[in-house]
Amino acid sequence: MARSLIRRLCSQAAVVLLAATGFLLVGMGVASAAEGTVQTAGDPLNVRRAPSTSATAVRTVANGTKVVIDCQTTGSSVQGPLGTTTIWDYVPALGGYISDAYVRTGSDQRVAPDCGVGTGSAACSAGTCAAEGQFRSSDAHFLVYDRAADGKSAVVAYWLAGGAGPLYAWNSGGNGTHTDRPANVGKGGWVFYKVCVANYSATNPVLESCSPGLTDYAA
Numbered sequence: 001m002a003r004s005l006i007r008r009l010c011s012q013a014a015v016v017l018l019a020a021t022g023f024l025l026v027g028m029g030v031a032s033a034a035e036g037t038v039q040t041a042g043d044p045l046n047v048r049r050a051p052s053t054s055a056t057a058v059r060t061v062a063n064g065t066k067v068v069i070d071c072q073t074t075g076s077s078v079q080g081p082l083g084t085t086t087i088w089d090y091v092p093a094l095g096g097y098i099s100d101a102y103v104r105t106g107s108d109q110r111v112a113p114d115c116g117v118g119t120g121s122a123a124c125s126a127g128t129c130a131a132e133g134q135f136r137s138s139d140a141h142f143l144v145y146d147r148a149a150d151g152k153s154a155v156v157a158y159w160l161a162g163g164a165g166p167l168y169a170w171n172s173g174g175n176g177t178h179t180d181r182p183a184n185v186g187k188g189g190w191v192f193y194k195v196c197v198a199n200y201s202a203t204n205p206v207l208e209s210c211s212p213g214l215t216d217y218a219a
Contacts, residue, residue, distance in 0.1 A: 034111040036089065036103040038065045039081050047096040049145070050122040050211075051075025051088030051115075054129035056147065058096045067091045067103065071115035075099075083108065090115050097122070116214045123195045123211035130209065131155065133169070133195035140185040140218035142193070144171035145178040153200045157207055158183060158193035165192075172200050185218040 038045055044060035053076050061067070068091065075088040080101030087100035087110060105111045115121055118137035124147075125131040131154030132145040146154040153172040159165030169181035185191045196210040 034069045036067050036105040039104045045102050047094045047098055049096050049132055050124040051097045052124055055124045069112045071119040072110045072112045073115035090120050116216050118219050121214045121216045123214055125195050125197050125209040125211055127209050131195050131197050135216045137219045140183045142169040142181045142183055144169050146171050146175055149175040152197040155196050155198050156193050158191050161190040187218055190217045
């Protein structure tokens with residue numbers, strides 16, 4: 001076979017390979033933000049600080065409002081006009097999470113990326129949601145809320161990339177208060193955290209009612 005023909009066939013194969021690779025990359029690409037429309041029976045929908053029906057309602061949103069969903073996560077199960085689901089949608093413009101059972105997106109599945117990557121991650125302690133915590137990616141601060149007069153402090157326990165920790169961001173101000181605490185996370189660094197309640201201790205506190213862990217990063 002002539003060398004020119006071999007070169008031409010190899011070039012054509014390379015083009016096909018690149019095209020196929022491009023197709024795969026597009027197909028495997030991370031989903032972007034999605035749009036949806038709030039659908040209730042007519043009443044306003046509560047926007048929650050964390051993806052739980054027991055988390056604080058930070059505001060309401062009217063039926064029929066169009067929203068941009070930045071990310072989605074798993075939370076408490078909710079039955080709504082669009083079915084029963086554990087999917088919750090984070091809407092930055094609303095400053096919190098709304099249940100996907102009340103959001104028409106055109107799909108029963110997830111339509112946006114997973115939360116917890118610089119997208120307003122927030123969690124509450126298990127059970128009664130007596131403590132709430134949110135990592136603010138823009139300046140690597142934890143907002144720690146105490147929501148119960150239970151004699152215990154709200155605390156975020158966190159670990160850094162590489163395994164350093166646990167470190168703690170405390171709120172010992174009592175029920176109805178919140179604190180804004182800097183975290184030891186450098187720019188671009190990752191943090192894994194849980195929201196718990198505990199008696200204050202500078203080292204080795206006994207953590208109770210902790211939320212599932214979340215991962216986020218400092219922008």
